[in-house]
Amino acid sequence: MKREISFRVNGAEATAVAGGGDRLIDVLREGLGLTGTKEGCGEGECGACTVIVDGRAVNACLYPAAEIDGREVTTVEGLTGPDSTLGPIQRAFVECGAVQCGFCTPGMIMSTKALLDGNPDPSDEEVRDALLGNLCRCTGYVQIVEAVRRAAVAGRDR
Ligand code: FES
Ligand code: FES
Structure with missing residues (x-):
């Protein structure tokens, strides 16, 4: 089920509606226009989509968007x-x-x-x-x- 989530991206407050199979990479690229994060394999193999969530490098193509609720995300733009x-x-x-x-x-x-x-x-x-x-x-x-x-x-x- 989708719900509104609030988080910080590169130091700024952001919101999105996410749930189910929504991926962090889509929230970043399509929702927020942060297209510096690239999608290569889409399967957790290539690392092109790496961003930092609460200090940890993660694959945004695999990371469930809903799980960034309340977290701090850093992308290459940051x-x-x-x-x-x-x-x-x-x-x-x-x-x-x-x-x-x-x-x-x-x-x-x-x-x-x-x-x-x-x-x-x-x-x-x-x-x-x-x-x-x-x-x-x-x-x-x-x-x-x-x-x-x-x-x-x-x-x-x-
Ligand atoms: S796009 Fe290849 S690991 Fe995410
Ligand atoms: S894949 Fe071309 S510079 Fe690394």
Whole structure:
């Protein structure tokens, strides 16, 4: 059964009507116009749809929309700097050449954000572990790991 839910997205109050099989990705993309979150497989395999709910990286294609009631959701749009400039993680991805077609990038960036919030100085192995659920068909992952390390340094230097 559908019902009205209230939550916060990127720091702002939001509402939606959701229930049954409604998915978080549809509330974000279609309901709120936050199309930075991408849908690849729609089955929890590729990570393109990764967003953060209450500090945890989740697949928005699988996450039931009704369960965000009362929660805090962060999407890639929420990581930009002032005046819509690139935030530090986004900038690191661009500077390291970790963005090619870009389809995986929002999900990679959100998994990176969740990782660095909990572990500001991860090893390469911890970075690779944190990104296991994010598939990239373009880069071979080397530049992505480098970007995460650069973002980690930038975060620690702040
Ligand atoms: S679109 Fe959600 S994991 Fe692939
Ligand atoms: S940059 Fe193309 S899928 Fe990752």
